[in-house]
Amino acid sequence: MLYYLFKYLEGLDFPGARMFGYVSFRSLIAIILALLISSIFGQYFITLLKRKQISEEQRDASIDPFNTGKVGVPTMGGIIIIVAILIPCLLLGRLDNIYMVLMLITTVWLGTLGFLDDYIKTFKHDKEGLHGKFKIIGQVGLGLIVGLTLYLSPDVVIRKNIEHRQVNNTVAIVHESQAEKSTQTTIPFFKNNNLDYADLVGFMGEHKEAAGWVLFVLVTIFVVTAVSNGANLNDGMDGMAAGNSAIIGVTLGILAYVSSHIEYASYLNIMYIPGSEELVIFICAFIGALIGFLWYNAYPAQIFMGDTGSLTIGGLIAVFAIIIHKELLIPILCGVFLVENLSVILQVRYYKSGKKKGVKQRLFKRTPIHDHFRTTLAQLDPNCSYVFTKPANAFHESKITVRFWIVTIVLAAITIITLKIR
Template sequence: MFYYLFDYINEIFNPPGFDVFRFLSFRSALSAITALVMSFMIAPKIIRKLKESQIDQPIRDDGPKTHKKKAGTPTMGGIIILLSVIVPVLLWSDIKSRFILLVLFATIVLGFIGFLDDYLKVVRKLPTGLIARYKLMGQIFVGLVVGTAVYYLPEFAQYNTQTTLPFFKNLNWDFSYLYIPWVVFIITATSNAVNLTDGLDGLAIGTMIIVMLALAILAYVTGNVIYADYLNIMYLPGSGELTVFIAALIGAGLGFLWYNFYPADVFMGDTGSLALGGAFGVMMIVIKKDLLIPILGGIYFAETLSVIIQRLYFKYTKRKYGEGRRVFKMAPIHHHFEQLNWAEPKIVVRFYIITIILAIISLTSFKIR
């Protein structure tokens, strides 16, 4: 909104200094600051309201015993993140941008699905929350909309079914008619992966902030013809506008981390984790870097892989030996380290360090070609 207001003022009255609002870097900075300030303003009120309403995170009986002390901590704090992202994006971005509209759509819809899941579990006291198939249907719906949009919209016409192949020069991967199913898979996978990662105080949001810092650079260079040509990557005009959204997410994430780091005052719940994971997946898809997800989102990939390995091995050994066996002491893998008596902050900080390393590898992948 402010983007159009200041652009109108600049065109009609041409006051000195107003041209700065056209620059992505300036609007991204304003978006991050607005999100950070907003999260600090609304978080205490929302946390207090959640506590008064006794909207507490259910503690699993089969989870780590150390988590029993987390009983009574309010959940659904993802509302703080969503509000602190959506408002700055509406204020400072070009909301006519198809890139912005697609990621906003995914974030809001998946946030709503996560909210329903949290509401049913915490308020209505349904143990499983939203039935898994309904949650999956929602994720598939978002994937179908995003995949169809990228397939048919003129902004993506040159590369609609293609994606960048990391570490290879002048080589893209074309999914052809399988592109839309691929997009559905990516969005479903990333939203669930971040959801699985959200098991320790500050883990999901902290790693997401690091991932977003790298993604901001990727989005910016993809939308800049000079940098895209220099790095020999796909040039997608307008994709740089995503940096305004990413900056808002970073600002909102930092504000939320203030209250979410150990010992947490609030958990994001599925309201936040599904929305954040979906937003990450959509942005990687629209800037054509989706094959980089296992590296940049390596922590989320490892968390998901640990659950898959644990379940498959348990079923296999139970069928073969009559007794299920485990690869990890507990899955997802962050719980494995808890069972090794690692302190929770130690696990979280080490996962941060790994995410930073993976982010650096992701950024250098375009020069090692």
Template sequence: MLYWLGLVLKSHIFLFNVLRYITFRALMAVILSFFITLVLSPIFMRKVTALNRLYGGYVREDTPETHSKKKFVPSMGGLIIILSLELSSILLMRLDIAQTWIMAFTVLGFAIVGFIDDFVKLKNKKGISARSKMLGQIIVSFVSALLLYFVVHIDTNLYFPFFKSLKLDLGYFYIVFIMLVLIATSNAVNLTDGLDGLAIVPAMTTAFALGIISYVAGNAILAKYLEIHYVENAGELAVFAMAVVGAGLGFLWFNSFPAQMFMGDVGSLGLGAALGM
């Protein structure tokens, strides 16, 4: 949204020209998502803590006994992370490219699956069944894969880093590959989550690294120089990746030891999907 605002206003106020640059918008994504998370988290914690006490609290089965006293700590803090990611992407990414909307849809879809599980856990400590959760992930990842394949017309070649000519064309199997990556990364983050700050820190560092790679892959000059496959509009994904970093920093303020809230499945599945994309 701000990208187009910059294009309109740059002829009147030259300063708005900076909104064209991915690097500036990526920096703004870090700052914006950080402050959104920092401001909304205290409000969220008060509301959800009261809800947790109403239903008797919740702790994961694999949580150490020393952490059982945290059963009233809000466990759906990932809602704030996802909200800040979606708002930052709408404001700072280009809205005329399909990748922006597919990214937003995928993250939101996985987050909804996680939210349903978290909400059910308030009454039923086991949450929804593993089969139901997996079915939800399969549906969302399948739709995302179809959109990438038929709308974006994504390159179906699988490229191997540092090997310039080594590639494997997966054809229609690329749809299955996308699904596997999304489901694997989302569940990887979900399995990592459990202790104070355990999941959000590696999620941030991974997002930062992927953001750099996305920027390089989306820049024709840098991609050619570093012998990385050029991907049109990939640079815009760097803005989203930096939003993950900013939201993660804001969340870590409340999630570091002793944690005042946890991200829950809504956050871990949503973040995992973001990293997978």
């Protein structure tokens, strides 16, 4: 809203009005504003939740050998994150930009889905929360909305990069003057690093373009579901999901900025995405909101984000990566989320395979994988066999959290390096 106001004032030669035309200026204001909103509003919100006695049910004490006993800690803190994202984006973003609109829809959609889950857990005292099938329906529905919007909207275009040989056989990258719709995406570590989904269904002949978009929509649904669930699983320790997601957000912001700048896109030999500069403003609000929330969520947590927060931030990361055609970088950038997902899947599969044989067996001490590191050997079931039992002693959750942050920082650096190493 402020963008349009100052755009009007710029026409009247109002001093300083042109500043709002710069993405860098609006992005910095967005991160500061989001941080202030989440930190100031957070304090009032925590007080309100405590007064209303809206808190998470006591967590399983057997998981925590240090007996932290997080009883009475308010939940639904994801509302703080959502509010701190929406307000700066509505004030500073261009609301006629299709990418900004998609990110705002994603925020509200998954925020509502997560809120319903937390509401059932907290007020209905049902530990299962929203039934799993409804979560999947919500995530698949969002994937369809995002995928079909990117397919149908005329504003969603790219300009392909082309090698251009100059004097002395030097090679420069130029972009086609004509913007076009495309199902291309970036493959890490390959020189000619664009993959077109339509090429994977070349056997469809003249229908391959349409089939390519169908495949793209299916990939979108899968990525949104996987990353939102991964972030949800990662939210098991104080500050874990918020810190990891903020680091991932910084990386996505860098990728979005270079993709929206034709000179940087040419230098890095990546596709140029007109209009994606507004995503930088959104991701800055995302980062600021998470950092402000971390003020209260760091150990010992004064509030939990709940599914309201974890489902939302995971979905936002997924949709953001899809919009800038970097979804194939997610296994690297969101490696922690991937491992959390895989640990649960493998644990369940291994346990069920043993059950068929009449034996009790598990791969890890506990899952998701972060719980494996805070479980001692003394806490294990003596009637069950375990494949991985190290470390024998448990780590404090604050140490596990910081180490997961470090791993995410390394993965973020590798993700950025993929722009040059290929």
